[in-house]
Amino acid sequence: MIAYFGVVFLAMAGLAVAWQQAGLSPDQPIAFPHTIHVSKLSLPCNFCHIYVDISRHAGGPPVEKCMSCHKSIATEREEIRKLTRYYEEKRPIEWNRVYSLPDHVYFSHKRHVKAGLDCSECHGMVGAMKKIRRVGSLKMGWCVSCHRARGAPRDCATCHQ
Amino acid sequence: MASWGNLQPLSPEFYSLLRHGLFLVLFLHLLFLGFLVGGSTVSLLLNFLGKEKRDPSYLRFSQELMRTVLISKSALFIFGLVPLLLVWFVYARVLFVASPLPWQFWAVILAVLTLGFVLLFLYRQARERTLELFPMTAAAGAAGLLAVILAFFLFSAGYGILFNPAKLPLLQKQIRFFLSWNAVVKFLLFLAFFFGMTGGLILLLCGRSAEGGEGMNAGYRGLVHRFGANLAILATFVLPVFLLLDLVTLPEIALSAEVFVFSAAVLLLSLAVCLTLFLSDGKGKGGPGGRVVFLFVLIFLAILLHDDAAVGNAYQDRIAFLTMQKAAVTAEAGKEAHREESASAEKTETDAGQVVFEKICAGCHRFDIRVVGPPLNERVPTYGGDVEKLKAFIRAPVKVNPGYPSMPKLGLPEEEIDAVARYLIAHVKEETSK
Secondary structure: OHHHHHHHHHHHHHHHHHHHHHOOOOOOOOOOOHHHHHHHOOOOHHHHOOOOOOOOOOOOOOHHHHHHHHOOOOOOOHHHHHHHHHHHOOOOOOOOOOOOOOOOOOOOHHHHHHOOOOOHHHHOOHHHOOOOOOOOOOOHHHHHHHHHHHOOOOOHHHHOO | OOOOOOOOOOOHHHHHHHHHHHHHHHHHHHHHHHHHHHHHHHHHHHHHHHHHHOOHHHHHHHHHHHHHHOOOHHHHHHHHHHHHHHHHHHHHHHOOOOOOOOHHHHHHHHHHHHHHHHHHHHHHHHHHHOOOOOHHHHHHHHHHHHHHHHHHHHHHHHHHHOOOOOHHHHHHHOHHHHOOHHHHHHHHHHHHHHHHHHHHHHHHHOOOOOOOOHHHHHHHHHHHHHHHHHHHHHHHHHHHHHHHHHHHHOOHHHOOHHHHHHHHHHHHHHHHHHHHHHHOOOOOOOOOHHHHHHHHHHHHHHHHHHHHHHHHHHOHHHHHHHHHHHHHHHHHHHHHHHHHHHOOOOOHHHHHHHHHHHHOHHHOOOOOOOOOOOOHHHHHHHHOOOHHHHHHHHHOOOOOOOOOOOOOOOOOOHHHHHHHHHHHHHHHHHHHOO
């Protein structure tokens, strides 16, 4: 009996470790708050994610874009000092990916934006997240159920080209 | 079709009150329903066992069980049906964007549950009259039990949606998305708990009212005790498996350290039930019933805390959003009051423009000084009062002065662009003529 409960306990601990490893909300080199930029300033998503409607990848802003405002705004804050250092040293900011798909999946932001999907359908209420966390599982079932509900193509080659 | 959509957003406090209230109501409702389902199932089963073994103690046990389970009609109403209506209300408010399940869904659950209760009551009354078992009586009991279980399954499916906010937009498109593996696992988890709880309650409550000789009494008590203990032990062995499956099927965003800790608590408490039953075998007069029931109540509490934490995780962003929205509304109300005091004579059109300006433009622009963008007292006069030209720029900004960052395309609705352009021209004229 003890052994049985022990095994279940170990399995549970295993799940906990797996969940920890999954890293839904990794730390970022700069603690960029979407709350301020999205909710308070009402910047549209593609103001910074400049390629979202023209490319597969949404992309992040070049450091110059951040600096165009932050040359004069909130320059005394620690996170902005970090940003300025990146800019002065001409180093790119290595953001940690929150959403990534395996290589055998073809995914295009452009197509989804053009189909009229709101960013929040996959990325959640980003404007309320101080630190970004992944809200969808990004598993195949997750993609397919949405494709089914919206009548989007479900042919294998749609995503596995 | 009635819709619960477009409800006013809630304050975060009210939201958490509702959420925790939901779990409190569930606590009372499901404990009651659990004993009802478990007790009725065992009672029905005993009928057949009694017939096969030709032992009247089984039938007497079955009769006593139904008497304990269905104490009165008012208890059925208060603990069985009223909480469901409360849950319905809470549920619609918790998922305030739009309740994904139409009211018909809840009406069906309520109707099926009521039908089940009525049939079980008939069964109990028939059981009360005689120890003999008629096929009709058994059929009514079985049908009633199935109806209650079906209603509970539908309820679990609805409950499962609470843990997966990503499903809400899909549900609005197609209702069949309401079923999920997690909901099925939750249904089975609760059922396992129901039977364990029933086992504990049988140990605690039953086996006392036996009539007849001393020897018969002891035999009867032994039978009841065996039944209760076996049921409880079986349930504690099954529970952890469903708990694991629940953790596997919950969406990742619903998980947190808390959820795992409460799961581990359920596991430890299940182990405690097993140990209590094994160690107390044959010892003591009072029997382990009280302790086992107490442990099962704790198990249930841990399960609900686990669920409550999971819902909190899944809706974390929504709660944060509500908090921010409330802060914004308060700030806006403050500004509004201030505005009303200062300028009551201004035209409504310019007012609308001012609202847009303060909401959108003021993040980057002032009239007198450079912020992110240039001072408007310098830029607006270059349009020479041409509203259409200014509107065209706001609609699709282009970079004019390389010394400033480019202005984003704001995607404002046409009437807001119009209002803000008129406001800017009027206001700048006023400022520069001072």
